[in-house]
Amino acid sequence: MYTPGDNRMHPRSTPPPPPPPGLVWQQPNVAALNRFTWNIWLWVVWGVPLVTTAIKYLAPGGTEKLFFMVFTPFVIVGAGCLGWLPRFILKKRGFRYSPSAVSAVFHVHWWAFAMSILAINGSVVTVDVTHVPSPLGQVLPFIARDASNAISGIGFLLVVVSYIVLILLASMTERQTQARTRSWVTLLTMLTTPVAMITLGLVVQALGN
Structure with missing residues (x-):
């Protein structure tokens, strides 16, 4: 029987039971960028x-x-299927949003993928070899051939490394992690990844000259 002052038996003092296995776990107040990424x-x-x-x-x-x-x-089918896998892992684990760390690495990965393709130079082989600027170099003429090669190489490396990190984060991130923690990093990676890659390419170009 409940007696005043006995908090152990007060119905309001009883902690809520954990969600049954298999049910969707939802973190309140998820950062907008994490929902956007998802x-x-x-x-x-x-x-x-x-x-x-x-x-x-x-x-x-x-x-x-x-x-x-x-x-x-x-390339399209392989990249699409592999890119879908981290989200599938998160969903199977009960997530319905992208955790902050996953969101940040996700944007790095796909910026790197895009830049690695768009920075590939071309060449026409006839009697002589005629070099054709990459699509990125055609849009930004200050990016010469050496810089494009560097950006493409850095991009391919980032694609591999970031994908491994994505799989690990999707598999190991705790569901109780506060969704807003370090969510500003997502915005930072969205805005700075292409700029950083172009800057590194220009540094390589300058060192080569």
Whole structure:
């Protein structure tokens, strides 16, 4: 029987039971950027490979277009399926938003993917070899061939490393982690990743000269 002052038996003092296994776990007050990342995830993983390879194929180029003609379908399907996997892991674990660390690495990964494709230089082989600027170099003329090569190489490396990190974070991030923690890093990576890659490419270009 309940007696005044006995908090152990007061119904309001009883902590709520944990959610049953298999039910969706939802963190209140999820940062908008984390919800935004979750909502655009599937659009990005299929759209970025499709758009970037299409731009590279349609832009002025050289013999590298033969590679894109043959392998573009495999690149799009492979990138889309692999890109979907971290979200699938999160969803199976009960998430319905992207944790802050996952969101940040997600944007680094897909910026790196896009830049690595758009920075690929072209060449036309006839009697002589004629170099064709990359799509990125055609839009930003101050990015010369060496800088484009560096940006593309850095991009491919970042794609591999960031994907491994994405899988690890999706598999290991605690569901009780506050969703707003370090969410500002997501915005920072969205805005600075392409700038940082271009800057590194220009540094390599300057050192080469």
